[in-house]
Amino acid sequence: MAETIFSKIIKKEIPADILYEDDEALAFRDINAQAPVHFLVIPKKPIPKLSDAEPEDQSLLGHLLLVANTVAKQEGLTDFRLNVNNGAGASQTVFHLHVHVLGGRPFSWPPG
Numbered sequence: 192m193a194e195t196i197f198s199k200i201i202k203k204e205i206p207a208d209i210l211y212e213d214d215e216a217l218a219f220r221d222i223n224a225q226a227p228v229h230f231l232v233i234p235k236k237p238i239p240k241l242s243d244a245e246p247e248d249q250s251l252l253g254h255l256l257l258v259a260n261t262v263a264k265q266e267g268l269t270d271f272r273l274n275v276n277n278g279a280g281a282s283q284t285v286f287h288l289h290v291h292v293l294g295g296r297p298f299s300w301p302p303g
């Protein structure tokens with residue numbers, strides 16, 4: 192997989208406001224926040240997008256959701272929205288799988 196800005200964040204080659212880290216995952220604040228709280232949860236494994244995930248990634252994908260929940264609580268959120276953009280047509284711009292977690296304001300449905 193091609194090097195992305197997120198792989199540089201994992202390797203600490205560029206700075207990020209890191210909220211959580213373990214052997215498999217990293218959570219850091221989005222540099223262009225779309226809500227009072229907006230962070231990203233990424234696997235350290237370089238999966239470009241969700242549709243590239245394999246059955247062997249099942250527990251890793253579940254772990255990302257649990258990390259999202261842990262950090263949302265840490266940030267004082269009770270209501271929050273998770274978003275995964277899969278592919279350029281769905282507004283994915285960084286091709287390293289990431290879960291957006293947004294909170295601290297109301298969200299409407301359906302999303303744009």
Ligand code: AMP
Binds near residue numbers: 222224285
């Ligand atoms: P997506 O459009 O789903 O691929 O989202 C990529 C997200 O990464 C965007 O919300 C960007 O603001 C965010 N982003 C890009 N570069 C950085 C960075 N260096 N640190 C934190 N967030 C970033």
